[in-house]
Amino acid sequence: MIRSGRAVRALLAAALATAGLTGLSSPTAQAAGETVHIALTTTDDSGGRHVTRGLEAQTPIAFEAGSGGDGTSITVDENTGYQTFTGGGASFTDTAAYLMKSSGALSQAARDATMKKLFSPTDGIGLSFVRNPMGGSDLARTGYTYDDIPAGQTDPSLGQFSIAHDLQDVLPLTKQARELNPDLTTVASPWTAPAWMKDSGQLNGGWLKAENYGTYADYFVKYLKAYRDQGVPVDYVTAQNEPTCCSGYPSMSWNGSGLAYFTKNELLPGLQSAGLSTKVLAHDWNWDTYDEYAAATVDDAEVRDHPNFGGIAWHGYGGDVAKQSAVHDRYPALDAFQTEHSGGTWIADQQREDMMNIIDYTRNWAKSVTKWSLAVDQNRGPHNGGCGTCDGLITVHNGDGSSGQVDYNIEYYTMGHLTKFVRPGATRIASTASSTVPNVAWRNPDGSKALIAYNGSGSAQPVTVNWGGQRFTYSLPARTSATFTW
Structure with a gap:
């Protein structure tokens, strides 16, 4: 019954998002200490073409209780949805x-x-x-x-x-x-x-x-x-x-x-x-x-x-x-x-x-x-x-x-x-815009989340991601693209 209810809510959310509606309300399961997987791509040249690591998996981290934190703060709100991903x-x-x-x-x-x-x-x-x-x-x-x-x-x-x-x-x-x-x-x-x-x-x-x-x-x-x-x-x-x-x-x-x-x-x-x-x-x-x-x-x-x-x-x-x-x-x-x-x-x-x-x-x-x-x-x-x-x-x-x-x-x-x-059928969800660490967030049809972020500066940038009463902080290396998934 729980799975069926979630499926119905996901379908409704996708339909509303496709129509360009925001403010989707959908209860989400937010487990304490949720594991976050990280993939990084880094270049080391001014032209951004010489790849030193490409989609390289990093050591996973975990959400912890609380909000706010160091550096750029990005709040991910999966209850606000936009268009779906084709x-x-x-x-x-x-x-x-x-x-x-x-x-x-x-x-x-x-x-x-x-x-x-x-x-x-x-x-x-x-x-x-x-x-x-x-x-x-x-x-x-x-x-x-x-x-x-x-x-x-x-x-x-x-x-x-x-x-x-x-x-x-x-x-x-x-x-x-x-x-x-x-x-x-x-x-x-x-x-x-x-x-x-x-x-x-x-x-x-x-x-x-x-x-x-x-x-x-x-x-x-x-x-x-x-x-x-x-x-x-x-x-x-x-x-x-x-x-x-x-x-x-x-x-x-x-x-x-x-x-x-x-x-x-x-x-x-x-x-x-x-x-x-x-x-x-x-x-x-x-x-x-x-x-x-x-x-x-x-x-x-x-x-x-x-x-x-x-x-x-x-x-x-x-x-x-x-x-x-x-x-x-x-x-x-x-x-x-x-x-x-x-x-x-x-x-x-x-x-x-x-x-x-x-x-x-x-x-x-x-x-x-x-x-x-x-x-x-x-x-x-x-x-x-x-x-x-x-x-x-x-x-x-x-x-x-x-x-x-x-x-x-x-x-x-x-x-x-x-x-x-980000799988076809995913819904773009709200995330805090930032010029320091530009980003966009998605919720996949299975409920998993993906936050895509980029640090184009010449030095590492601390980033705190807030989600549902939890947070994690990560030092995003210079000239690096990242996808965080949980």
């Missing part, structure tokens, strides 16, 4: 999938071991969110779509449609990821329509012809059905990755009204008519482009109420993360997902960037945290005219003196501070 991860770009599978750099045993370290919740970091390009992107060997035909020809019936390209690498690895983590959420984002649908006749840049809007919606349906038939149902899809950016690689231009029209009148009805449960996410770009490209879609009540509409996808390259909260405050029932933010050479301190992203995105209502390419090679490629400075969670050496070696980068460990300890 997952964290990255993308099987053509680049990543090729390097891990058909390039030959990794043996099957090495690939399986790498996949386990990435996606297994028990033997790895439990990545739980994959956002894959629908066709070519900048991190691909070439530009391609699923209906490429000779210049001057058209295929309005989509008779030449084929996902043969993805059957080589992207789809088998995504399927393996789902087998390793059955809670995996999948998202698909197109960089461009087939060239013959566009006014430019090219994959790079150009606009979708108005007469092809309906055909392009059919293209989405064919892609989603093809993936479903291969055993990989796609949970979410976006209408366009970064609309109007960037002409140097596969891309397509839109304006806000065009995206709103296509989403409302073609894509959503097309998915519904096909009996697909996949939900559409608006925007898929930065905070500072929302008003221009997404507001017209999101402000339409008929779109928001459509059973195949799923919310907003955010990128973190421009503007202020507070935009996520501003939109949430306007539409509290609307889910928000962070779907791309790459690591790369332009970032001054990668560990700090990653940790602040995890904390800021989720404190501003994001249900996911997503890096860009899962893998790149030792030259940060192969790439197709776009980002030659992007990092992956891993580096797969291919064709150099270390060919076959897999490097686990700082992004692997920082993402692991979230995905290894």
Whole structure:
């Protein structure tokens, strides 16, 4: 009876939190002397990339009676809940999938071991969110779509449609990821329509012809059905990755009204008519482009109420993360997902960037945290005219003196501070904001708690965590990410 009651309360809390409600009341069992497990990641360079310890388990400590204490005080209140967690991860770009599978750099045993370290919740970091390009992107060997035909020809019936390209690498690895983590959420984002649908006749840049809007919606349906038939149902899809950016690689231009029209009148009805449960996410770009490209879609009540509409996808390259909260405050029932933010050479301190992203995105209502390419090679490629400075969670050496070696980068460990300890379905709970020790807290579906914290300073910081009439104090080392679980 006790277990049943707790389960009901947890389900109710999750439902309310998903709707953006706070002030959840749920009696919690707070055992005296509760054990706290600690995992730390530390870097020792100014760029925050040289890992000296990665997700290293420390000697457990215990809560003791009392409140207050030394240093930064963080109170965790699991009776105040916010959004639920869908997952964290990255993308099987053509680049990543090729390097891990058909390039030959990794043996099957090495690939399986790498996949386990990435996606297994028990033997790895439990990545739980994959956002894959629908066709070519900048991190691909070439530009391609699923209906490429000779210049001057058209295929309005989509008779030449084929996902043969993805059957080589992207789809088998995504399927393996789902087998390793059955809670995996999948998202698909197109960089461009087939060239013959566009006014430019090219994959790079150009606009979708108005007469092809309906055909392009059919293209989405064919892609989603093809993936479903291969055993990989796609949970979410976006209408366009970064609309109007960037002409140097596969891309397509839109304006806000065009995206709103296509989403409302073609894509959503097309998915519904096909009996697909996949939900559409608006925007898929930065905070500072929302008003221009997404507001017209999101402000339409008929779109928001459509059973195949799923919310907003955010990128973190421009503007202020507070935009996520501003939109949430306007539409509290609307889910928000962070779907791309790459690591790369332009970032001054990668560990700090990653940790602040995890904390800021989720404190501003994001249900996911997503890096860009899962893998790149030792030259940060192969790439197709776009980002030659992007990092992956891993580096797969291919064709150099270390060919076959897999490097686990700082992004692997920082993402692991979230995905290894926060399970899909967890609820973000209240914790005291701090500029000295930024943090975010979660309650998992099984009732366990995870507090993610970061000390980016050059010296250790004492931290006191208060929870339910108990506390513990810990000296958090310099340049260190931590996850405390109990």
